[in-house]
Amino acid sequence: MWSIIQSVLAALIGVQKDRKRQQDFASEKPLGFIVAAILVTLIFVLILILVANIAAG
Amino acid sequence: MRSLWQWLLPTCVIAGANQAQANGWNMPVGVTDISRDIYGLHMTIFWVCVAIGLLVFGVMFYSLFRYRHSKGAKAAEFHEHTSVEVLWTAIPVLILVGMAVPATATLKNMYDTSEADLDVMIIGQQWRWRYEYLGEDVAFNSNMSTPWEQIRGEAARGEHYLLEVDEPLVLPINRKIRFLMTSDDVIHSWWVPDLAVKQDTIPGFINENWVQINEPGIYRGQCAELCGVNHGFMPIVVHAVEEDEFEIWLAERKEAAEQEAMGVDREWELDELMARGEPVYRAICASCHQAEGQGAPPAFPALANNAQLIDDLDWHIDRIVNGVSGTAMPAFRSTLNPVEIAAVVTYTRNAWGGDTGDAVQPASIAEKIVQ
Ligand SMILES: [Cu+2]
Numbered sequence: 001m002w003s004i005i006q007s008v009l010a011a012l013i014g015v016q017k018d019r020k021r022q023q024d025f026a027s028e029k030p031l032g033f034i035v036a037a038i039l040v041t042l043i044f045v046l047i048l049i050l051v052a053n054i055a056a057g
Numbered sequence: 058m059r060s061l062w063q064w065l066l067p068t069c070v071i072a073g074a075n076q077a078q079a080n081g082w083n084m085p086v087g088v089t090d091i092s093r094d095i096y097g098l099h100m101t102i103f104w105v106c107v108a109i110g111l112l113v114f115g116v117m118f119y120s121l122f123r124y125r126h127s128k129g130a131k132a133a134e135f136h137e138h139t140s141v142e143v144l145w146t147a148i149p150v151l152i153l154v155g156m157a158v159p160a161t162a163t164l165k166n167m168y169d170t171s172e173a174d175l176d177v178m179i180i181g182q183q184w185r186w187r188y189e190y191l192g193e194d195v196a197f198n199s200n201m202s203t204p205w206e207q208i209r210g211e212a213a214r215g216e217h218y219l220l221e222v223d224e225p226l227v228l229p230i231n232r233k234i235r236f237l238m239t240s241d242d243v244i245h246s247w248w249v250p251d252l253a254v255k256q257d258t259i260p261g262f263i264n265e266n267w268v269q270i271n272e273p274g275i276y277r278g279q280c281a282e283l284c285g286v287n288h289g290f291m292p293i294v295v296h297a298v299e300e301d302e303f304e305i306w307l308a309e310r311k312e313a314a315e316q317e318a319m320g321v322d323r324e325w326e327l328d329e330l331m332a333r334g335e336p337v338y339r340a341i342c343a344s345c346h347q348a349e350g351q352g353a354p355p356a357f358p359a360l361a362n363n364a365q366l367i368d369d370l371d372w373h374i375d376r377i378v379n380g381v382s383g384t385a386m387p388a389f390r391s392t393l394n395p396v397e398i399a400a401v402v403t404y405t406r407n408a409w410g411g412d413t414g415d416a417v418q419p420a421s422i423a424e425k426i427v428q
Contacts (some may be wrong), residue, residue: 015142
């Protein structure tokens with residue numbers, strides 16, 4: 001679980017260790033990554049909205 | 058050698074920046090707090106970019122030179138370096154956020170048009186600006202006053218060639234002035250660099266902006282949105298004056314407007330109308346229909362020796378009051394007052410050998426405008 005989130009966060013900034021990448025691609029099921037990526041993106045957008053609201057406040 | 062460079066480089070850079078300012082290559086510092094903020098942001102971000110550029114290209118060219126193939130340099134074969142990659146992702150993010158914080162603060166301030174002391178409506182028209190002091194019953198058109206002889210190269214160019222108008226926008230200093238900006242025809246853009254205002258005026262929309270000018274002076278600008286053949290001939294001139302001087306000017310303009318309104322009801326002589334009509338023709342009509350009414354067919358029909366115009370007075374008046382849809386001829390019912398329309402109709406019917414003798418009365422025009 002934590003491993004998946006870590007990989008998604010690494011993908012968000014575009015920096016990943018090769019060892020971790022090979023470990024991720026050893027898994028057969030992409031569903032966990034997809035769900036985690038959508039959730040992380042949603043949280044990121046919500047944070048942006050919050051920051052924008054504080055700035056405009 | 059190194060000490061020479063340490064001294065020479067910053068000196069050259071600062072001298073260059075000052076030179077750019079003096080030559081007008083850089084943006085002006087301007088005369089409002091916002092224009093100064095914008096200038097400060099521009100310079101801060103400029104120097105950030107200079108520093109990044111020097112650093113990145115310095116490292117790059119040094120590496121190219123120091124580790125060149127002819128000296129037997131061998132490429133390092135490694136796949137990744139996570140901490141360096143994280144670092145060169147994080148540093149630009151911090152720089153961008155660092156620039157965004159002050160920029161956002163300035164932007165917020167720019168959009169805050171609340172609590173203005175004075176509202177001025179700015180209306181773009183092909184090809185002039187119209188200014189209306191809301192709630193003050195003062196409104197006028199601001200036409201370029203550069204003579205056509207200068208534009209055609211028949212006379213020497215004046216000091217403020219293409220940047221001079223018959224009626225400047227007069228504004229008080231030290232007061233928050235809100236601009237309500239729109240257009241009667243196509244998109245124009247009201248741009249005065251010293252006030253840091255460049256705002257599109259869009260038909261059917263009202264854009265807001267505001268200024269608070271710190272220093273009295275004359276500030277010039279231009280239409281910044283391509284709006285037709287005379288786009289280059291609708292300059293902006295702002296006279297920023299002391300507050301008491303502004304009050305005197307406003308009172309004079311109000312009085313003049315009242316005088317003009319009273320003039321609608323009385324009978325006007327032909328000579329009077331001709332004298333009043335000529336400057337209106339020059340300011341409003343001549344840019345399309347030309348100085349001697351010869352026009353520029355087919356877009357701009359001739360007015361001199363125009364049989365239909367001479368024969369049909371009502372048709373003539375209707376063209377000016379209501380415009381001609383689908384052509385460049387706008388309706389002047391709200392741009393010119395009845396006296397001005399009567400005078401310019403009279404002028405075009407009697408100048409250039411027309412000699413109809415028609416003295417069109419402002420009262421009759423006022424009736425047509427109400428219809
Ligand atoms: Cu324009």
